[in-house]
Amino acid sequence: MPKLIPKRFSSQEGNSRQVSKPELLSPAGDWECARAAVENGADAIFFGLERFNARMRGKNFTVADLPELMAYLHSRGVKGYVTFNILVFGNELRDAEDFLRSIIASGVDAAIVQDVGICRLIRRLSPDFPIHASTQMSVTSEAGVEFARELGASVVVLARETSLKEVGAIREKTIAAGTEVPIELFVHGALCVAYSGQCLTSESLGGRSANRGECAQACRLPYELYSDGKQVELGNRRYLLSPQDLSGLDAMPEIIENGVATLKIEGRLKSPEYVAAVTKVYRQALDKAWESYIGETEKNLVPFDRQAGKYALEMTFSRGLSDGWLHGIDNQKLVHARFGKKRGLRLGVVKSVEKDGVTLLLEAPLKAGDGVVFDRGRPDEKEEGGRIISVDTKGADSYIRFLGDSINWNRVKAGHTLFKTSDPLLDKELRQSYQVEQPNFTRPVKAVVHGEPGKPITLELQDELGRTVRSESSEPLQTAAKRPLDLDTLQKQLSRLGNTPFHLESLDNRLQGNCHFPVSQLNQLRREAVESLIELRRQPLRWTLKERANATGIQNKKEKDQAKTKPQIIPYLRSFEQLETALSLPYDELYLELEDPKKYKQAVELTHSSHPNKKIWVAPPRMFKTGEDWVIKQLTQCGADGFLARNHEHLKSLSDFRLRGDFSLNVSNPLTAEYLIDRYKLERLTASYDLNATQLAALIERAPPKWFEITLHQHMPMFHMEHCVFCSFLSEGKDFRDCGRPCDKHSVSIKDRTGMTHPLKADAGCRNTVFNAKAQTGAEFARDLLDLGIRTFRVEFLNESPQEVRETLDRYERLLAGQLSGQSLWRELKLINQLGVTRGTLRER
Known part of the structure; x- marks a missing residue:
C-alpha cells in the first residue's frame, strides 16, 4: 500500500486538525458477543438494555448487568456505549429519567441518543455525561453536526448515506466554523434502504415503529414494479428495496484520510461468530491502513490477509457486499435485487444434476462439511440446501455430493446458483478466539x-x-x-x-x-x-449526577380562549392542479410540496397574483446533504410566505423566514417540542407520525396545544431513501448524471405481497419516497383532539384529482364543524378515494 500523506483539514489559518487513529466500535447483543468483540480487538462496544433501544426484538443486557459489564470492558481497555436510540413519548419521560440515572451512575462511557428531548433530559441530569448523536438523528450535513453539538453531543454518528467526500466536506466546514465534533461512520453491516429515523414503513403497515426499535424489515421483502400502470419485467430481480450489506474494507485508507473518528460495525442482532469475524478483520485492516498512513510499523500487530478477511465477512453474514454510499451513489451496485437475506459466498452455477449431487465450475473453495444452498431465483419460497460429504474435482469441474435424501432433486435444476452458507471450521476458529481462559487480544503497557x-x-x-x-x-x-x-x-x-x-x-x-x-x-x-x-x-467512571428535580416537566400554559378559536384546515398539496383547486376554496393558508424546487417561484406567483390574501408555505425536500446549497437558494428566492422546516439545514438556513416544524423533526415529547419552539422560533410543530392517539394526547397534555398541528389525512410516507428505484430498474445509469431521468417521464409504483400498489415519488435530490397506497384518516379522533385544544389540522394529498381534493376537504370541514362523525367520514372517503382509506396510525395498538 502506498504511503499516504497526512491530510490536514483547514479552511483558514489556525483551523487545522491532525487526523487521529479511529476507534473501532463493535456491536454486542449479549455477553458472548461482548467477549467476541473484546477478544478480537474492539476499542469500544455498543449495546442495548431492556428498554428504550432500537433493537427490542433482539437479546439485550439489563441495568443490573452494567456494573459487571463495565468493569470487564474497562479492565480490557474497551469502552461501553448504551443505545438509547429511540423516540420517547411524553408519558414515558419519568421512567426514562429513572433509567438514565441508573445508566449514568453505572459509569458507562456514553449514551447513543436519537431523541432531542432525551439529550435535554441527560443534560438536566448531568452536565458531563457524554452524549453520542445516533444515526437515527438523520445528520447529513454540517448543520446537523452543529444541531447535535448544541444539544451536548460529543460524537455524531452520520447517516449511512453520507459519502466519504461529504464527510471530508462536513469536517472542513465545521472546523472552519468552530463547531467540529468527532464523526462516527458505519463501515460494515446491514444497510437500511431508508434514512434511519425517517422510515415509517413498519409504523404505517403494522403499527410497529422503527423509531421505537420494532422494525419489521419490509425492505427485505419482494415487490413488483409498475411503470405507467404496466408491470416492468425484471426477471428474478424482485427485492427492489434490499441493499447489499456494507463493507468499507477497501475504503479504509480514505476513511482515515477523511478524518473519521470512529468506525462502527452494525450487528446487535447478529451471532458472536459474526462479531468476532468482523471485529478481527476490521481490527487488522485498520491497523495496516494506519501504519501506511503514518509511515511507521507498529509492534505486536497481526498481519492482514485481505482475501481471508473478505471470506470471513461473507461467511458469517452477507447479502452480498458493496461499499454502500462511501464513494457516492451507484444505484446499480447498491441493490442487486435478487435476494434479501443471508447468502454467503457464491460458488458457481450448476451445470448438471445427478442422483446425489451436482456438477459445476467452482468459483471459490469448498470442502466436506460445508453448508450450501441452491438459489432458484425465488428466495421467498422453500429452498434446497444442506451439508456436502465430498468434493471431487476433475479438470475444471467439480462434483459435489450430498448426504442421503437431504436434497429434493426435483427442485434443483441446471442453471441454479450455488452459495456456501456455512463453514464449520471457520465457526470453530472464531469461537476459539473468544471462548478462552486467558486474553486473546491485549493492550500495551509501558514499564x-x-x-x-x-x-x-x-x-x-x-x-x-x-x-x-x-x-x-x-x-x-x-x-x-x-x-x-x-x-x-x-x-x-x-x-x-x-x-x-x-x-x-x-x-x-x-x-x-x-x-x-x-x-x-x-x-x-x-x-x-x-x-x-x-x-x-x-473502577467505574464518575459522572456528575444531580439531585432529582423536575427534569421532565415543562410549563403547560393552556390558553383560556383556545376553546373559542375556530379550528382550521391547511390543505397540503403536491401538484399545480391540486393548488389551483385549493385556491378556489376558502382557505387562508396552503402547504405545497413539489418535486422540483425551481417551480416554487411560479407556484408562489400564481397564488399571490390571483389571491393576494392567501399565504402559501413551501415544504422543501425532506433531506439535505452538504453541497446541495442550490436547493436552499431556490427556496429563499421563491417568495414563499413561510417554510416547513424538515431537517437541520432548514432550521439554520431558513431562520430569517417564518418556519413551522414538520413531522420529520420527530417531535414525540414536550422536551423536544419546547426546544424546537424556543431555540428555532418555530410557529408550530407537526407531531411525529409514530404517535398513536394515546401517545399524541400525552404530548399535547404536557405542552401548550397551540404549539401543534395534527395531520388528520394523508398517504403515509413510508420509505424515504437515497436509493433511486427509477434509476436502478428503469435505466442502466448509476445516478442522475447518466440515468436519463425516468422519474420525469413515468408514473411508478411498487406492489407488495398483499396486492397493495404503493406510489413512488422522486424529489430534487433524486431521493425516493414510497407512499402508502391507502390514505389514512384520524377522523375518529378529531373530537378528542379538539377537546385537548388542537385547532390546526392538515389534510394531505398525493395523487388525488381536483374533484377528490374538493370532496375530501368538504368532509373534513363538516367533521370539524360537528356535522359529520369520524366513522361516517371514514366510510364516505372509502367511496371517493380510489386507493381506499385506513383508520391510520392514530388507532390504538
Missing part, C-alpha cells in the same frame, strides 16, 4: 524500573490511556557480585504477561549501579503491579 543498591526496587506500569500504578519491593536491592540485573533480564521477566490483558510495549531501565534482585521477587513485583493496574481500570 519503568527505578532503584539502586540498598533501596527498594520500584516498578511503574502505564497503560494506553496514561493511567499509572507503582509497585515497590519490601526488600532492598543488593549489590551484584556476578550478574547484575540488566535490560535483557528485566525484559524477559516483565514481558511474562500471558494470562493478563496486557503486553509489554516498552521498558525504561533506570536502575543505578550493579543491582541484584531475585527473579522470583521480580515476578511477584510484576504481578502486584498488574493486579493494581487491572483494579484501577475496573
